[in-house]
Amino acid sequence: MAFINFLKPKNQLEEGGRTGVPVQQDPGEPEKICPNCRRPIPLSKLWANHLVCGCGYHFRMNARQRLAFVADQGSFRELYPRLRSEDPLGFPGYTAKLDTVRSASGETEAVICGTATLDGEACCLFVMEPYFMMGSMGSAVGEKITRLFEYAAGHRLPVIGFTVSGGARMQEGLLSLMQMAKTSAAVKRHSDAGLLYMAVLTDPTTGGVTASFAMEADITLAEPGATVGFAGARVVEQTTKKALPKGFQSAQFLLEHGFVDRIVPRQEQKTLLAELLRLHNGG
């Protein structure tokens, strides 16, 4: 594209530098420091590499960015975009919190659902949103995922889900807890219809989401470095008063203990998911 090759014409100050006026340093391209290797990475390079640093560190990404990486261009059709939770219990501060999060994230809820193709293979897709109350599951998140599995069962489509969640949403109390059972019921019906469900666990996947649909897939993949567990690591440490083993609840830890099928770097996920869809669709 033309604008990438566009070079700003030099002006006199830059050419000469002898006018006595301090030369404004070109700030260059914006960069991000990798929290793992501590090296700066130009944003354009980071984007081109699906928000993965050269050292392998996977930056957190929002749900729309992930959709853009995973779904074929222009193929995503969103379902239930306006479905949302209000404050069913009158929980202190919840309405204000929802207002703040909705305007900051531009999303109405912590999961985006729809249909898409991956390398031409049709599927239902849900992607959880880490920038919406850390993907916590309230009634609307549970309802959207339940409806998606029902839709997928009705249309005989596989489901691919990207999970990221702090767990059940406290502010909706018991109703949040019940979403674990509700989503599980829909997953089971979809599964009993002989249809494929693949989950990709991303950082972090914990609590009630781990203890429901995140761990109910036929094929469970995890993103490198993702923290996946039921109880939070800090809570485990405080409760047991023991030092946690190295890499506790990391994707590698789950792989070693037999709870995920593969760890798949973000850049390779789409190709693998598409191939797995084909393998379950007569090859």
Place this chain on the structure above:
Amino acid sequence: MNQTPYAIVRQARGNARPTGLDYISNLFQGFVEFHGDRRFGDDPAIVGGVARLNGTPVTVIAIEKGHNAKERSARNFGAPNPEGYRKALRLMKQAEKFGRPVICFIDTSGANCGIGAEERGQGQAIAENLLEMTTLCVPVISLLVGEGGSGGALALAVADRVWMLENAVYSVISPEGCASILWKDAAKAETAAASLKLTAQDALALGVTDQILSEAELGKRSFYQRLQGMLWQELKALSEDPELLAKRYSRLRRMGAEALRE
């Protein structure tokens, strides 16, 4: 009556209340306990086996907290490990095979929080119970008799009927945990307990429980007789219901409907 929700929480945690084993020995005859999950081990926090209710075979599963310090320690304070949930599922599948109804008694502050529990897949164990219980082809009744702590309680409460004792509680998180996460102050547990809507009355209003059981004469012969009669009537009705699984699905399906806007 008119206790604060947090006072009810404290009462639900009290060690004078009947525990899982008390219910088993007073409601059923000839209980035979079965041990182990056939995967890793046997979890003393969950007791299960077969027994008779008015002469009819049933599978009973109970979280056991213990009454005194020694018992509580031996039962891990009623906090099950993955092998406990897997044992429960094994016994439920066995019940399904032999056409026996399942009755669960729930009393836990939550699934065990520990290194080993995470290593052995606490989340996966709970998830699998939820998944399988939604289509278990025999009637399931779950009774919350004390504390209903989050996913660790729900893992035995995907049922056709969920009953709660009047001073039992059922919550997505402990009031202390909620207060410390939201307000960085565990002392605000009183406020959290009121906000979480965790009492039996709240759970009934939210459609999470179907019936509240009076605690009149709690632990006495008459209490158990009344409960035994209720279980018998309910199981009889459920056993004759050809729509059992469809109704179980719709029961779950409407959870949270009042919170939704579109």
